[in-house]
Amino acid sequence: MKKMILTGASLLALTMAGPAFAQSTSTVTQDGNGNDAGVVQENSNVSDINQVGDNNVADVEQTSTGTTGNEVDIDQTATGSNTANALQTAGATGSFIDILQDGTSDGNTANASQASAIGSSSEITQTDTTGSFAETAQGGGGGINNGAVIIQGDTSAVGGTLSGAFNANSIIRQEGDDNFALSVQGGGDQTSLIDQFGPSSGNFAQVAQGAFSDGSSNAFVQQLGDNGVVDVSQNSSLNDAFVLQLSGDGNQAVVDQGLFAGGDTNAASILQDGDGNFSEIEQNALTAGGTNLANNEQTGNGNISFITQEDSGNMADVVQNGDGHTSTVNQSGTGNVANVAQGTPPAP
Numbered sequence: 001m002k003k004m005i006l007t008g009a010s011l012l013a014l015t016m017a018g019p020a021f022a023q024s025t026s027t028v029t030q031d032g033n034g035n036d037a038g039v040v041q042e043n044s045n046v047s048d049i050n051q052v053g054d055n056n057v058a059d060v061e062q063t064s065t066g067t068t069g070n071e072v073d074i075d076q077t078a079t080g081s082n083t084a085n086a087l088q089t090a091g092a093t094g095s096f097i098d099i100l101q102d103g104t105s106d107g108n109t110a111n112a113s114q115a116s117a118i119g120s121s122s123e124i125t126q127t128d129t130t131g132s133f134a135e136t137a138q139g140g141g142g143g144i145n146n147g148a149v150i151i152q153g154d155t156s157a158v159g160g161t162l163s164g165a166f167n168a169n170s171i172i173r174q175e176g177d178d179n180f181a182l183s184v185q186g187g188g189d190q191t192s193l194i195d196q197f198g199p200s201s202g203n204f205a206q207v208a209q210g211a212f213s214d215g216s217s218n219a220f221v222q223q224l225g226d227n228g229v230v231d232v233s234q235n236s237s238l239n240d241a242f243v244l245q246l247s248g249d250g251n252q253a254v255v256d257q258g259l260f261a262g263g264d265t266n267a268a269s270i271l272q273d274g275d276g277n278f279s280e281i282e283q284n285a286l287t288a289g290g291t292n293l294a295n296n297e298q299t300g301n302g303n304i305s306f307i308t309q310e311d312s313g314n315m316a317d318v319v320q321n322g323d324g325h326t327s328t329v330n331q332s333g334t335g336n337v338a339n340v341a342q343g344t345p346p347a348p
Helices: none
Strands: 024-031 036-042 045-053 056-063 071-078 082-088 096-102 109-115 121-126 133-144 147-152 169-177 180-185 190-201 204-209 217-226 229-234 239-246 252-257 267-273 278-283 293-299 304-309 315-321 326-331 337-344
Touching: 024 036, 036 045, 045 056, 056 071, 071 082, 082 096, 096 109, 109 121, 121 133, 133 147, 147 169, 169 180, 180 190, 190 204, 204 217, 217 229, 229 239, 239 252, 252 267, 267 278, 278 293, 293 304, 304 315, 315 326, 326 337
Parallel strands: 024 045, 036 056, 045 071, 056 082, 071 096, 082 109, 096 121, 109 133, 121 147, 133 169, 147 180, 169 190, 180 204, 190 217, 204 229, 217 239, 229 252, 239 267, 252 278, 267 293, 278 304, 293 315, 304 326, 315 337
Antiparallel strands: none
16 A cells, blocks of 8 residues: 655756856866866856866855855766766855766766755766765755755666666755655665754655665655655665654655565665655565564554565564554464564653
8 A cells, every 4th residue: 555656756857947047157167087177166156167188076165145056067977987066055046056977987986066046957867877875955044945856876766778887875964944855776785874853844855776786675754753754666676675764754765675676675764753644655566575673663553554565484573652543464374473562651
């Protein structure tokens, strides 16, 4: 039973566009080996960097004291490794960062930071790479309606193509209300962390990993506040997902492991603290799998839990502290174990 249907979409279509005008515009184009570009701008600015070479480095710092935002566009194509850093400090209302690291390069690093962000957006794309790292931070001091997307390898979620990105790591940190975060990783041996903190409300986080490859996928999502939504989809082997929603009511969390493609040796945990929360774990849909573990723990009143497990060697644990809860566990195969505890008073 799905309470929601979530789909990936381009951040460019979900958040506002870049600033309508700029006081300063900088364009840097480098074609060669060992490129290095640094740009520092004050007030409302546009910076565009294009690099083609072996080992590209791009650094942009923008500050704004007014109400209009800044725009950064970094495109890097290399056979070596790319490094891109974009920092937008105070006054980053309606600001935009777009970083693309392309080619056959390995070990790419991208960092995007938008402080005091309101209505700002950031998108990092790293294609067909190994050992890449991407990090986005938004809303220092409180943010509203910001969007962050990190795509590593599999760009089909935003209208691109399927490709591999092995040993990829991504981090998205957002502070404030009504923020959007999407992490897509195609390949294996990848880790994604999304942290939406506050206390806040109305945040949305989605992780999609390992759509076409073996290897391990690891997803960690944390939300603090009310009415948050989390969706995690993993189709690798050795999947691990952990969702934590604290100090909030009306939160929703869904973890799908092996949906339509099959996965094995899955582990998923959802912990929710508050009233009226919904959690669902689905493991090993449609095909045979290994020893799966599912854990739903809810503290509060009126919470709902669903766990569905296929095949052999599965184990499900549900703990619901408080009153008025609903729990449903569906298991098929052999050697399954289900433990449900309801109505236990919250610990002092």
